[in-house]
Each structure stands twice: as C-alpha cells, then as structure tokens.
Amino acid sequence: MTGSGGVRKMRSAPLTVITPVPKAKSFPARLFLAYMRRFSILQEVRDLKFIHFARWQRITRSSLPTFKDQPAEEDGDDLFVFSTNFNGPWNQYIDTFSRVDQIRKGIKWLWWFSDRFPGPVPIRNFKSYINYHTYDEQLYYDAYPDATVRDIAAALSVAEGLRQFIESRPAAAPSEQQFADRYLAFLQGMANTAVPEGSDDQSFLTAMCPIEPAASGAVTRRIRRYLEGRSSEPDIFADCPMVHMARLVVVDDLRPALGNSTAESLSSRYLLFIVELDGNIDDFLDRLYDVAPDFVHAVWGDCVGFPTDRKGPVFFRRYIESCSFKPNLPFAAFPKVSVSTITSALELRDDLMNKVEEWCGPPSRDAWSDFEASLCNQYAGGGARGY
Amino acid sequence: MAEYSLADLNPAGMKQNLTFLALNNVLPRVLGILTKVAPVWNVPGTNITLVTGFDEVQEVFSRQLDFEVPYEEHVEVLEWDNFVLAMQDTNRYHHVHRNIMALWKSDDVQQIADIARETATEILAGENGTIDLIQELVKPVLLAIVEQYYGVPVPAEKRQPFFDGNLAGSGFVFSGPKISEKKAEAARAAVAAVWPVIDAAMNDARGRHAGAAAEPGARGDTVLDRYYQAEIEVPTDPTDPDGPQSRVPLAEHFTEAEMRSSMMAMIGGYLPTDTNAAGRIMQTLLTDSEAMSYLRRAVSDGDDDALLQGIHEALRLNYIIPLLWRRSAGNQRLGEGRLPGNQYEIGGNRILAISLQAAMFDRRRVSDPKTFDANRPSGDSMIYGHRFHYCVGSLISDTILTELFRVVLKCDARQPPDESLRDIRWVGMYPWNMWIDYQRSAARDLA
Secondary structure, rough: OOOOOOOOOOOEEEEEEEEEHHHHHHHHEEEHHHHHHOOOOOHHHOOOOOOOOEEEEEEHHHHHHOOOOOOOOOOOOEEEEEEEEOOOOOOHHHHHHHHHHHHEEEEEHHHHHHOOOOOOOOOOHHHHHHHHOOOOOEEEEEEEEEEEEHHHHHHHHHHHHHHHHHHHHOOOOOOOOHHHHHHHHHHHHHHHOOOOOOOEEEEEEEEEEEEEEEOOOOHHHHHHHHHHHHHHOOOOOOOOOOOEEEEEEEOOOOOOOOOOOOOOOOOOEEEEEEEEOOOOOHHHHHHHHHHHHHHHHHHHHHOOOOOOOOOHHHHHHHHHHHEEEEEEEEEEEOOOOOOHHHHHHHHHHHHHHHHHHHHOOOOOOHHHHHHHHHHHHOOOOOOOOOO | OOOOOHHHHHOOOEEEEEEEHHHHHHHHHHHHHHHHHOEEEEOOOOEEEEEHHHEEEEEEEEOOOOOOOOHHHHHHHOOOOHHHHOOOOOOOHHHHHHHHHHOOOOHHHHHHHHHHHHHHHHHHHHHHOEEEEHHHHHHHHHHHHHHHHHOOOOOOOHHHHHHHHHHHHHHHHHHHOOHHHHHHHHHHHHHOHHHHHHHHHHHHHHHHHHHOOOEEEEOOHHHHHHHHHHHHEEOOOOOOOOOOOOEHHHHHOOOOHHHHHHHHHHOOOOHHHHHHHHHHHHHHHHHHHHHHHHHHHHHHOHHHHHHHHHHHHHHHOOOOOOOOEEEEOOOOEEEEOOOOOOOOEEEOEEEEEHHHHOOOOOOOOOOOOOOOOOOOOOHOOOOOOOOOOOOOOHHHHHHHHHHHHHHHOOOOOOOOOOHHHOOOEEOOOOOOEEEEEEOOHHHHHHH
C-alpha cells in the first residue's frame, strides 16, 4: 500500500495519507495537534519501535500558496496530512493502530476530525479508509535503508556501551583474566545500555508546491514520470548528508470522503515535499541545489510561481519557503540524533559483532587494542589508548 | 619624481582615525540595523539602494543580467580593458574567465603552498621574535607568489610602490561608482607603479620564449611561461567548430592585451584582498580566544580542513569589504520566488550598494552570527562572493592563507607584551602595521 513504481526495496516503507477535514473541525484539529505537541511526547508511538518518523499536519486551503496566474482555492475541506516511515508489512502496521489500546485511542482522536472517519475499529473499515486516502510516493529516500528502528536503537546502545567500556578502562593495565572478565561484562551489559540522547537539531520540511491548475495535467504527468524514472538511479538525496528520509508525492486532488459527492476539488495540483533532516532547512536546500541543480529545475522548474529563468539556490530556497508549513505534530524515534551518528553506530555495531564472532570468546588484550585503535581511527579520528 | 606610497598619502592622524571608525565601526553597525529592519532600502533623495539581507544579496549576485557591474569608468581611468571583475556576463567575459582558469590552474596549489610556506618560514626564522605581520611577512609572501608563480619579477626598489599601487587601485575600484577628478588622479598615479612591472615581465617572458628553447621559471613553469609556451586546439575552419582542429599558440587565441589585463586582475585582485584578509584574520585571532584556540588545535592536529574552516570563519567575522556595487538594468523586482507582497521594487539605473558583510550577519539565515563557529554550515559564508564574479582566485587565497597561518601559529604568534606595539595602524580599510610576537626557535625548527 505504499508508493508504487518510485519506491525502492528497503527496510522502511513510507506512508502518506491525506484526508479531508471539514471547515468546522479544522481549527479544533489544529488545537488538538497543538495540545498533543505540548503535552504528549508520543511515548506510545516510540515504544512501538518500528516508526522512524511521523508527522501530523493540518493544512488549510487558504494557506496553500497562491501565486500569480494561479486559480484561488475555493471553499472546501482542509487537508490533514499524515506521513510516516515504518518497518514491516503495511497490514501489521495498521493492525497496531487498531489493536494496541493506547495507540487506538490516539489514532481515534487524531483522525476524528477527518471527514467520515470510521474509527480504528472495525479494522476492515479503518484499513479501507487509510488505503483510500493513501497517496503514492513518486520518490522516496532513506539514509539507512537496511536498518530498522530496533537495529538503530541497538547500534546506538552498542556505540554508547563501547564508549563507556573504553573510557572506564582501569588506570593500571589489567591481567589477561581481568580483561576477559571486563570484556564479558561489557558484552552482557550492552543490551541494557540506554540509547544516549542526541544533541543535534532536527528539522521537518513540509512543502506543497502548486504544479499547475487542476484543469491541466501535462506538467503533472511529466513530473510524475521524471520522479519515477529517477527512483532506479543513485539517490540525489544521498549527496545531502543531513537527510534522514525524504519523499515527493504528487497530489492530484484532495480525495473526498467516500459517499461525499459535494466535496470541492482542489483548484491546482500540488507537489508534496516531505523531508526529515539534521540542521536547518535552508542548508539542506542549498546543498540539494548545489549537488543537483538539474533535478531541482526538472522537478520544481515548471511549478507555478517558480522563477523559471533564474539560476541559483536563493530562488529555490525562497520558493520552497513560500510553499512550506510549520510542522504541527512531528515525531522522531531518535530525536536529536544525526544521520552521521546513526550510520556510524550501525557500522560500528557490525564491525564489533563481526569481531565478536571471529574471536569466539574474550580476545587477548593485544587483539582488543588493535581493534580499538582501528575503531578510533575509523569513527573518532584516532585517540585510542590500547592496553 | 617620488615613488608612489600609500602610507605617505595617508599619514597617521585624525583623518585616518575617523576613516577607520567610519569603515570599521559605524558602517557595520548601520548596515546591521538595516539588515534587520530594511534588507533592501532605497536611500531617500539619492540614486542608491542598500542591499543587506542574506537572501537579497544572493539574489542580486544571481541576476547578473539585471544587476550589472558598474565599473566602466574605473576601467577607463585605470586603462584596464577586459578587467574580468568589471565585465558583464558576455561571451567575452567567459572567454577571459575560461583562459584565466586554464592558466592559473587548480593543480598548482602545491607549488603555491611551497612558496608561501618556505618564504614565511625563512622570514620568521630570520627575524628576532617580533614582526610587523603585514609589511614584513604578508607582503613578502604575497609578492613571492607574484614573482615565483605568476612569473612577474618585482625589482627591489619597486616593491613598495608596486604593492601600494595595487592596494590603492583595488580601493579605487571598490570605493563606489562616483569618481571625482581627485580620486581619478590618485588612482592613475597608483597603477602607474604597477603596469610597467607587468609590462617588463611580459616583455622578458616573450623574449625568452621567442626562440625554440624556453627557459622554465625558477620553480618550474610560471604562469607567464605557460602563457607563451602553450598551444591550444582550435577549429581550422572557424565556421565549422566540429571540423578538423589545428594547434595554434595560446597567445593567438588569448591576446597579449587580454593576458596583460588578466595578469593585472590576478595581481590587483589578490594582493590587496589577501593582505586585508590576513590582517583581519589575525586581528580576530588576537581578540577572540575561542577562535585562536580552535586554529591552534587545528594546526597541532595537522587538520588542514579544520584550519581552513577556522580561517574562513575568522574572515566572516571580520570581513574585508563593506560594500560592493551593482547597477539595475531597467526596473527590477527583488524577491523573486517569494509570494507577492514580500518583494521590493528597484527603479532602473539605480546603484545598488551590496553588503556581503552585513548579509553574513543576517540572523534570518545565520544563527548566532557574531560567535566564532568554525563548524557552521558552509552556506552561511560568502567571503568569496556568490555565483557571478565569485572570486576567481579563491583557491590561491585559501592555499596561501592556510600556509601562512599554519607557520605563524606553529610559531606561537601572540600579541606583543609591549603595549605600544599592540595598536594596529590602518590605511583606509587596510591593516597596514600589525605587530606580533612569536617564538623564533620554533621558526628555526620549521626552517
């Protein structure tokens, strides 16, 4: 149920759901998201340990960007955007929303504002609702495609445990037996090492750029084809080291709730751009333009309001800013942990596990010292003390 | 006739003190306020628009056809046709730019680094532990590059006028579009000390390469040697660019007049800015302990990337040029890509005074801009400009500054204990005398 052609095989899958919110419920929905953000840390979602990122966002029609020569958005339902990246099958993911008590309550309230939301139970209706309002991702990028949330949590624990093990080394060189005891205690204690809190800021970009008036379709088709064609090529987002996850979704229209025949269509087609990243959004947009200006112009160059004949990151930055929305309720499984920390931890864990397998028991102090030196050179720029 | 001397023309005193205050204290504060309240401001009663916002500055430099460089009169005064920084975005500009990039090659950085390091080390080892950073270290290092890498020997008696003339010429170009006869006279006098040195070097190089056997420069090929030796492939039939190619001397394709102008651009664009930059970076290091300890750590760790990041950040904090100039070609609107209502109208033929300095302190883009943070995103810095007319010699500058500060910091450069030597003497916007103490023994070890 995730995106079609544009999505590559990876351990995380994207889900983008856009539901209509009647005008009368729109402001309460915004208040509810603000309340959740202020008073909830979404701990239940975190405890599930299979969601990397998620966000809930209410977007009013009147706040959709309107550039010159673009038809104004008529009155009609507002948009409620839910996007997430999760591990495992879609069915299992949606089942969790229905079956886990605390989650079910949260989901019930989060989507209660959406038009004709059937509730999380009965599950068949809920799945139909989500399925119907799911939009395909034309392009999806994951900076650590082989890792699940649990893998990352384990890797961060291992990295922290290893750091503590190295730092708590006794001043006097231990005997081989003392070292072996410490080593075994380290391996046994690793599972209980808490995931360290990060200190890097993360940003959530949500932008809806008008592609063309709804009556036309040629530009939308071209962009859709272009994005789906890019999905088999090396990811341009990989050259932006601050990006955790990114997706591009063509929104042809706001699908009305089933049975609602009087809903107003959107006046324009939109390109939804969602990115989870480290640092600030401007730096990411500068970087994206620097590494892939042709991609930027091919994707956004024909969108309404983009200064087509201009070259330079400043125009791209401004355009995305004009089409952006502040996140109402963002969630990150590992807030403030950067892409580089995660990828380094994953590599470090693999290196350590390979060695543990190779050693089949406590290594000699010399073997450990060599390994520690190689780790420090690779991940910490040197500084190993050895035994 | 007395030799040209910038210091004699600008003696220390009240006028210099006021100029220093105006350029280094008052102007940055005024521009900083404008950045916050009016990033694009049409100055009432004048033809000038001040542009100080980060985004707006980048936009102006990204729209070179709408915002032209307004230096035609300066070029005329200095008799400097085809000055690359004063050219509009035309085929001719790209022809000159392409050839400059081909002659001053990026592969030459090792040669430049060797010259800079050896010259700096030799000077510091030969002095007594106290030195005037600008006149006794930076100037000779930069001139050594001109002589040994560019291939332009500067006779001993002409070194100071040559150096001063370049600084004054650069100051004239960047001082603004309004030219008084007095300013023009001073500028003519300044470049009169520069052109003959370049012409003599070109005559000499042409003579050496006129025969079959070309003599390489003291350190292999100099840029001038390269110019007279090089051949390029051009279409035999100019109307058929894809047809058969034939080899012709580069000098037939890139004329001597263009080379002369480019040589002046690469010297006149480099000597003043690197002198200014080196002085200001050192000023930052001597007044900001965080910056100094970061750079010292980078040097002791042998981390060149960190060293260069620190140098860039120090320069961002203490930038060399308060304003650059452009002219609007017809009525323009700044703020393209923004929603209507967040745009600025600029009338035709207005002069834009653009402040990279203020833009790099724009809090809308640069977080905590007054704090030294070498790890801030590289996009926050525009020390070499942005897009069109991005500094053509940035690689040369980076190499020299890295080598210079590596040597100086390895020798434990610090403020002299003698308080009378702590004041920096400024000439206009240039740091002119700046005394530092260092460990002579460390310099000898390096040598």
